[in-house]
Structures are given as structure tokens and as C-alpha cells.
Amino acid sequence: MEQIPILEMRDIVKTFNGVQVLKKVNFEVRKGEVHALMGENGAGKSTLIKILTGIYPKDNGEIYINGERKEINSRSDAAKCGISVIYQELSLISTLTVAQNVMLGKEDSKVGFLKRRKMKEEVQKLIDLYGFHIDADAPVETLTIAQRQTVEILKALSEESQVIIMDEPTASLSARESESLFEIIQQLREKGVSIIYISHRLEEVYRLSDRLTVLRDGTKEAVLTKEQINPTEVIRLMIGKELSEATASNQLCHSKQETVLKVKELTRKGVFQNVSFELHRGEILGFGGLMGAGRTEVMRCIFGADTYDSGEIYFKGKKVLGKVSDMIGLGFGLVPEDRRNQGFIPLLAIEKNVALTNYDSLAQKGFVKGRDEKQLGIQMVESLDIRPGNPQIPVGNLSGGNQQKAVLGKWLSRDLKVLIVDEPTAGIDIGAKDEVYKLLDNLAKQGTSVIVVSSDLQELLRVSHRILVMRKGTIFKEFASGRITQEDILMAASGIEEGGK
Numbered sequence: 001m002e003q004i005p006i007l008e009m010r011d012i013v014k015t016f017n018g019v020q021v022l023k024k025v026n027f028e029v030r031k032g033e034v035h036a037l038m039g040e041n042g043a044g045k046s047t048l049i050k051i052l053t054g055i056y057p058k059d060n061g062e063i064y065i066n067g068e069r070k071e072i073n074s075r076s077d078a079a080k081c082g083i084s085v086i087y088q089e090l091s092l093i094s095t096l097t098v099a100q101n102v103m104l105g106k107e108d109s110k111v112g113f114l115k116r117r118k119m120k121e122e123v124q125k126l127i128d129l130y131g132f133h134i135d136a137d138a139p140v141e142t143l144t145i146a147q148r149q150t151v152e153i154l155k156a157l158s159e160e161s162q163v164i165i166m167d168e169p170t171a172s173l174s175a176r177e178s179e180s181l182f183e184i185i186q187q188l189r190e191k192g193v194s195i196i197y198i199s200h201r202l203e204e205v206y207r208l209s210d211r212l213t214v215l216r217d218g219t220k221e222a223v224l225t226k227e228q229i230n231p232t233e234v235i236r237l238m239i240g241k242e243l244s245e246a247t248a249s250n251q252l253c254h255s256k257q258e259t260v261l262k263v264k265e266l267t268r269k270g271v272f273q274n275v276s277f278e279l280h281r282g283e284i285l286g287f288g289g290l291m292g293a294g295r296t297e298v299m300r301c302i303f304g305a306d307t308y309d310s311g312e313i314y315f316k317g318k319k320v321l322g323k324v325s326d327m328i329g330l331g332f333g334l335v336p337e338d339r340r341n342q343g344f345i346p347l348l349a350i351e352k353n354v355a356l357t358n359y360d361s362l363a364q365k366g367f368v369k370g371r372d373e374k375q376l377g378i379q380m381v382e383s384l385d386i387r388p389g390n391p392q393i394p395v396g397n398l399s400g401g402n403q404q405k406a407v408l409g410k411w412l413s414r415d416l417k418v419l420i421v422d423e424p425t426a427g428i429d430i431g432a433k434d435e436v437y438k439l440l441d442n443l444a445k446q447g448t449s450v451i452v453v454s455s456d457l458q459e460l461l462r463v464s465h466r467i468l469v470m471r472k473g474t475i476f477k478e479f480a481s482g483r484i485t486q487e488d489i490l491m492a493a494s495g496i497e498e499g500g501k
């Protein structure tokens with residue numbers, strides 16, 4: 001007997017500025033299943049979800065919950081239908097505490113209003129139940145991205161939803177944190193909660209999902225069951241062609257070119273200790289490690305965004321005293337991991353956003369290298385395959401992954417000596433990732449030294465010439481020769497020393 005789906009979207013149509021981005025899409029979710037929604041950047045995943053949750057009105061189509069037709073015109077309509085969502089762009093209020101954020105909007109509904117203590121207790125219960133490592137009293141602004149994500153998940157859990165939508169939940173989580181999320185998902189599913197799971201990380205999608213719907217250019221391409229899920233086939237359905245994915249690591253090597261950056265016994269108390277390494281001209285140096293190993297913090301200190309307690313930093317043999325403005329003057333660039341909040345100005349066009357970081361070079365001596373704002377915009381849209389491919393579109397109207405590309409584009413188009421990128425491809429689809437890697441390769445060939453911090457092991461292996469693995473605030477291991485595998489990095493990141501390499 002065919003059970004009635006808990007959720008059904010039928011013939012959904014959505015048009016933005018005359019362009020149909022959803023073309024009669026059908027989407028169906030059963031009780032207690034993990035249903036993955038897949039597709040390239042801009043395929044329409046987030047738009048479908050925003051229609052389901054009342055953020056955008058649909059032009060056409062119907063939504064059924066448990067077989068009953070519903071109109072969902074607001075977030076609260078969606079909540080009444082038992083649908084909650086964890087957005088790609090986190091929506092927390094940073095000055096409130098974890099508990100306050102989780103209970104936000106629920107104060108009135110239960111027992112008049114909830115006392116602070118009661119509120120905290122309730123949130124604490126949830127935290128304990130799922131074994132999260134988070135302090136209910138901590139103001140959200142003091143939390144890492146991973147922890148903020150946890151708060152979002154707590155929020156959804158506290159609403160006792162029937163359908164929880166996760167739009168790239170692991171984008172900023174470490175391997176270990178992702179594992180605990182997967183356990184939560186498993187628990188939810190066992191309790192009959194349905195999960196709509198959106199992610200560009202294919203391995204986790206294959207592992208988690210009971211079924212999978214593929215969208216391409218706003219059209220539903222296929223619905224596959226777990227048995228039918230085959231990686232090559234899914235990729236082909238997503239991008240409409242085959243992709244030869246390089247899984248092998250590069251040949252690692254120790255660069256013989258001049259040392260550009262030398263970091264000596266850098267220490268920031270309680271965060272990282274005695275970090276020493278050298279970066280050569282034209283080298284791509286990968287930084288692996290678990291989230292919390294201190295990689296981002298080291299990079300911020302080098303860039304002058306944070307202070308350190310002891311140690312020295314040399315650029316081309318000269319000691320630098322790291323203020324951000326000085327570092328930028330020396331030709332340093334840092335692309336932060338938290339790009340969604342600090343990376344771009346949503347209302348400005350792609351070309352304006354790209355130009356923003358480049359005004360110094362655009363303004364010098366007329367137009368440096370003959371590039372003007374427009375050209376630079378066109379160049380970025382083309383080389384990163386930003387879609388839609390029109391540099392005049394406001395960045396805020398792009399899909400999440402395409403926004404990421406635009407932010408990266410700002411930095412990749414600069415004439416830098418040292419470029420530090422933190423999680424360069426979080427949220428970017430598998431086809432476009434390759435474009436980013438090619439850009440980084442090219443920058444290195446032209447003499448820029450690049451540091452890539454990444455939790456994506458495949459990515460680290462693909463781009464790095466040499467790899468340092470950090471663990472608990474120190475550099476635990478260096479890989480500078482031969483070929484290595486994901487296991488080698490994982491073992492080092494977890495503190496397992498193996499001889500031979």
C-alpha cells in the first residue's frame with residue numbers, strides 16, 4: 001500500500017525577473033525519510049525550499065501536507081504545517097544567548113511567557129539529549145560558525161517539526177562535528193521526522209539519504225531510491241555531462257623557490273602554540289586539521305586581524321608587525337571562512353563587488369593592466385562560471401553557491417603576493433570547485449604564494465604542493481613528498497603518528 005506522503009509539492013513554478021527558475025517541479029517527501037535535494041549552484045534548490053516555507057510566493061502549483069492542500073504564505077504558516085528550516089545563511093541574533101535564540105518567538109505561546117531560567121533549562125535538556133558541546137548561556141556572537149549551526153539545529157529540534165529542512169548543514173562543520181550531526185539525523189528519522197537534506201558533499205548525501213531528487217536548471221531530473229544511487233549517475237544527472245573527478249593526490253614537493261613568508265614560534269595563549277613554518281614563492285601550502293585545531297586563528301594573526309603573544313613573522317626576510325592595513329599594503333589577502341556575513345554587499349552588482357577590493361589597482365595609473373571594472377566583472381563571471389552570467393546582477397539575488405563564487409572572485413582577481421583562503425569552496429558545486437582550483441593553480445604559477453585552509457580532504461589533496469596538519473594548536477605533521485591519501489591526513493589530524501612518510 002502506498003502511504004500518503006507527508007509533504008508533496010506539485011507543479012511548482014517560480015519566475016524571477018522574467019526568468020523561470022522553477023519549471024513545474026514535483027517534489028515528494030515521506031514520513032521518516034531523509035530526502036536529499038541535489039543540483040548545481042543555481043538549480044533552484046533554495047528557491048523551492050523558500051516557497052515551501054513561505055518566504056517566496058509561488059507563481060503556480062500546489063502544496064499538500066499529509067494529503068491536505070495547504071497555502072503557505074509565511075514562515076508561521078510553514079511552522080503550523082510542522083515545517084522548519086535551517087538556512088544556508090544563518091539567521092541568529094548575535095547579541096542574544098544560545099537559549100534565548102532557541103526559544104525566540106516561543107515565549108508567548110507557552111505558559112504566558114517563559115522565565116529565563118525555565119527557558120535555559122528547556123534548552124539545556126535538548127543540548128544534553130543530543131550531546132552538543134555548547135553553553136546555553138553563551139551569547140551567540142562569541143560562538144564559532146559550527147556552534148551557531150548547532151543553535152539553528154537546536155531551534156528546529158525545539159519546534160518538534162515533522163519536516164526539518166537542512167540547507168548545507170555541514171558546510172562549516174569539521175568531520176567530527178558532521179558525524180554528530182549525522183547521528184542526530186539518524187535519531188530524528190527513527191522518531192519519524194522527515195529531513196530534506198541539501199548538500200554539495202556527495203559522499204554524505206549518498207550515505208544519509210533514503211531517496212534523492214535531482215534538480216537541473218529548475219526542472220526535476222530524477223528521483224532515485226537508495227539502491228539506485230550511483231555516484232557517476234547522480235553527477236551526470238546534475239550537470240548533464242560526465243565529470244572526470246581527480247581523486248588522486250598531487251605529487252607533493254618541497255618548493256625550492258625563495259621563502260616569502262616565515263612564521264616563527266607564533267603563540268596566542270590558549271589558542272595555538274609555537275607555530276613555525278615557511279611559505280615559498282608560487283607555492284600552495286595546504287593546512288589540514290579538525291575544526292578547532294587553530295588554523296583559522298593562526299591565519300587571522302598572520303593577517304593582523306588578531307594579536308599574538310609571542311613569536312615573529314617575516315615577509316621576505318623583514319619582520320612585520322602585522323596591522324591589517326600594513327599586511328594589505330605588502331600584498332596579503334585573506335578570504336575568511338565566514339564569507340556569508342562579511343564577504344559582499346548584497347545590493348551591489350557582481351562587477352561592483354569585484355571592483356570593490358580592486359579600487360586601488362583599478363585607480364592606480366588610470367587602469368592597471370588595461371582592465372576596467374566591467375572587464376574585470378566579465379572576466380570573473382566567466383572564469384568562475386557565475387550563473388546567471390551577467391555581471392550587473394546584484395550579488396544578493398544569486399544562489400548561495402554563486403554568491404560564494406563572487407566573493408572568491410573579488411580576491412582571486414587581485415594582484416597578491418600572499419593569498420590566504422579559508423575553506424575556499426564551502427557551498428560551491430562540484431563542477432565549479434574545479435574552476436576555483438584551476439584559478440588557484442594559475443595564481444601560484446604566476447608567483448603568488450597561497451595558503452589553503454580546508455576541511456575538505458579531497459580538496460586539500462587536489463590543490464596543495466605541501467600539506468601541514470594542525471592538531472590542538474600546533475603543527476603536528478608535514479607532508480612534503482610523495483603521494484598521500486585522505487587517511488594519511490585524517491590520521492595526523494587525530495593525532496596518530498605513522499612512520500615512513
Ligand SMILES: Nc1ncnc2c1ncn2[C@@H]1O[C@H](COP(=O)(O)OP(=O)(O)OP(=O)(O)O)[C@@H](O)[C@H]1O
Binds near residue numbers: 040
Ligand atoms: N531573490 C532573487 N531574485 C532574483 N533571482 C533569484 C533570487 N533568488 C534566486 N534567484 C535565482 O534563482 C535561481 C535559483 O537559485 P537558488 O538559490 O534556488 O539555487 P540553489 O539550487 O539553491 O543553488 P546553490 O547550490 O548555489 O545554493 C538562480 O538563477 C538565482 O540567481
Ligand SMILES: [Mg+2]
Binds near residue numbers: 045047
Ligand atoms: Mg541554495
